[in-house]
Amino acid sequence: xxxxxxxxxxxxxxxxxxxxxxxxxxxxxxxxxxxxxxxxxxxxxxxxxxxxxxxxxxxxxxxxxxxxxxxxxxxxxxxxxxxxxxxxxxxxxxxxxxxxxxxxxxxxxxxxxxxxxxxxxxxxxxxxxxxxxxxxxxxxxxxxxxxxxxxxxxxxxxxxxxxxxxxxxxxxxxxxxxxxxxxxxxxxxxxxxxxxxxxxxxxxxxxxxxxxxxxxxxxxxxxxxxxxxxxxxxxxxxxxxx
Amino acid sequence: xxxxxxxxxxxxxxxxxxxxxxxxxxxxxxxxxxxxxxxxxxxxxxxxxxxxxxxxxxxxxxxxxxxxxxxxxxxxxxxxxxxxxxxxxxxxxxxxxxxxxxxxxxxxxxxxxxxxxxxxxxxxxxxxxxxx
Numbered sequence: 514x515x516x517x518x519x520x521x522x523x524x525x526x527x528x529x530x531x532x533x534x535x536x537x538x539x540x541x542x543x544x545x546x547x548x549x550x551x552x553x554x555x556x557x558x559x560x561x562x563x564x565x566x567x568x569x570x571x572x573x574x575x576x577x578x579x580x581x582x583x584x585x586x587x588x589x590x591x592x593x594x595x596x597x598x599x600x601x602x603x604x605x606x607x608x609x610x611x612x613x614x615x616x617x618x619x620x621x622x623x624x625x626x627x628x629x630x631x632x633x634x635x636x637x638x639x640x641x642x643x644x645x646x647x648x649x650x651x652x653x654x655x656x657x658x659x660x661x662x663x664x665x666x667x668x669x670x671x672x673x674x675x676x677x678x679x680x681x682x683x684x685x686x687x688x689x690x691x692x693x694x695x696x697x698x699x700x701x702x703x704x705x706x707x708x709x710x711x712x713x714x715x716x717x718x719x720x721x722x723x724x725x726x727x728x729x730x731x732x733x734x735x736x737x738x739x740x741x742x743x744x745x746x747x748x749x750x751x752x753x754x755x
Numbered sequence: 756x757x758x759x760x761x762x763x764x765x766x767x768x769x770x771x772x773x774x775x776x777x778x779x780x781x782x783x784x785x786x787x788x789x790x791x792x793x794x795x796x797x798x799x800x801x802x803x804x805x806x807x808x809x810x811x812x813x814x815x816x817x818x819x820x821x822x823x824x825x826x827x828x829x830x831x832x833x834x835x836x837x838x839x840x841x842x843x844x845x846x847x848x849x850x851x852x853x854x855x856x857x858x859x860x861x862x863x864x865x866x867x868x869x870x871x872x873x874x875x876x877x878x879x880x881x882x883x884x885x886x887x
Binding site: 589590591594595604607608609611689721737744747 | 823
């Protein structure tokens with residue numbers, strides 16, 4: 514296969530993508546320390562798979578890089594989108610994250626989980642983008658999904674699966690979508706450090722341990738800062754929940 | 756309401772919302788809840804809000820995401836020194852060959868113009884051993 518031959522997503526990649534899509538949903542619903550043994554086994558398998566992929570990428574296997582991108586693209590794009598609140602910026606930053614991974618994979622020492630290394634790069638890129646946009650006096654182009662768009666395939670065909678669609682009745686759907694827009698807007702108004710913790714813990718469902726590795730915070734600091742972030746978000750959300 | 760500066764209470768509240776309390780912390784949390792009605796209200800409010808946050812729709816990357824990453828990598832490679840080195844290599848070789856060719860032509864021309872060298876060549880006799 515030629516390096517960077519586009520448009521060829523192998524069967525293995527499609528499977529990997531499906532697995533990656535399934536991960537956040539299951540992770541979201543679990544508490545930090547209540548990790549079942551099946552969850553442990555899944556994490557261990559994911560780590561083994563990541564290590565194999567990293568080794569293959571270092572050996573110059575372009576298919577492995579494609580597989581890695583397919584595995585993590587939704588999670589990284591989701592993180593960037595929830596952090597920045599803008600699809601175009603999120604896509605650009607998420608692409609930069611994988612570009613950084615491609616260039617820096619040689620310096621990855623294999624200590625800790627690859628997944629947390631990737632998330633650290635993503636969160637740093639998001640923070641840097643916010644600083645850059647602020648520096649350019651960039652008017653906040655917060656893209657709030659319109660009610661209809663939330664139920665339809667997004668710009669390039671990528672879908673957003675609304676949980677509100679499971680609630681019967683059009684009124685419930687409208688209310689749900691309004692709240693979703695409000696939440697996204699208010700998350701984007703939080704302090705970047707608070708925003709990151711809310712996205713990592715409450716939206717992406719990372720465990721405390723993983724968040725500590727991504728952010729470099731101690732357990733106590735993480736919990737109290739997370740509480741402050743949640744209180745700040747709740748305060749902002751009160752006007753929408755009345 | 757839990758004082759945000761009270762880090763222990765904040766930690767307990769976070770852990771409780773994430774269902775991550777161990778036995779000791781669970782007891783401390785229960786005691787805190789029983790002693791403070793504001794804390795109870797805050798906990799309930801946070802739990803409701805988190806339920807909404809967790810119900811945010813999952814977002815998928817665009818289908819051409821990998822193609823765009825690959826394109827970006829190619830573009831960066833084009834801009835990097837590695838690419839320009841490869842492009843310029845044939846020109847470097849060509850320029851060396853041109854310089855060498857010019858030097859050879861110059862030397863031949865100079866040799867033709869030099870009268871001493873001409874004389875040397877004309878004077879050189881053909882030695883015939885049978886007819887001295």
